[in-house]
Amino acid sequence: xxxxxxxxxxxxxxxxxxxxxxxxxxxxxxxxxxxxxxxxxxxxxxxxxxxxxxxxxxxxxxxxxxxxxxxxxxxxxxxxxxxxxxxxxxxxxxxxxxxxxxxxxxxxxxxxxxxxxxxxxxxxxxxxxxxxxxxxxxxxxxxxxx
Numbered sequence: 001x002x003x004x005x006x007x008x009x010x011x012x013x014x015x016x017x018x019x020x021x022x023x024x025x026x027x028x029x030x031x032x033x034x035x036x037x038x039x040x041x042x043x044x045x046x047x048x049x050x051x052x053x054x055x056x057x058x059x060x061x062x063x064x065x066x067x068x069x070x071x072x073x074x075x076x077x078x079x080x081x082x083x084x085x086x087x088x089x090x091x092x093x094x095x096x097x098x099x100x101x102x103x104x105x106x107x108x109x110x111x112x113x114x115x116x117x118x119x120x121x122x123x124x125x126x127x128x129x130x131x132x133x134x135x136x137x138x139x140x141x142x143x144x145x146x
Contacts (some may be wrong), residue, residue: 002073007064011088015057022050037084069106070113076143084139087116096122098135117142 001009025046068075076082081104088099098121104113119139122132 003075004064004068004070004073005106007068008061011057011061013062014060018036018053018057019050022046022053025049067106069109069111071111072106072109074108076104077107078140078143081105082143086135089121094124095120096132097128100135100139102139 026043028046030043031042083103083105084100086098087101088116090097090099097118098114099118099121101116102114119142120133121138122130124130
């Protein structure tokens with residue numbers, strides 16, 4: 001089993017755990033709802049926790065898929081395997097966004113994958129001040145798992 005498959009299997013195990021925990025919270029919330037005036041609040045909190053857990057698991061799974069080579073399953077080494085460049089910068093009403101082209105070249109098998117991602121690199125506050133983010137840091141953080 002390669003590292004990508006191990007990470008995805010771990011994600012499946014986390015999914016099962018969180019879904020079971022969510023079901024338990026929903027059942028407890030439903031039972032509490034029948035027996036007390038705060039039950040509706042407990043059910044709502046349980047449902048929100050359940051939805052957040054599903055969203056977190058989905059995002060984490062997508063993150064795993066982009067950080068590992070699809071062909072051989074090895075994790076990309078950001079410093080050696082990932083190249084990026086800003087293709088375009090555009091401004092909207094309240095922010096500035098960069099379209100960044102990524103090229104992931106697996107150092108283990110040679111497979112190459114290219115894609116684009118848009119990052120919000122600056123925003124304009126209510127006073128008209130521009131607050132910039134470092135696109136290099138955004139690109140690096142995009143490939144972090146965790």
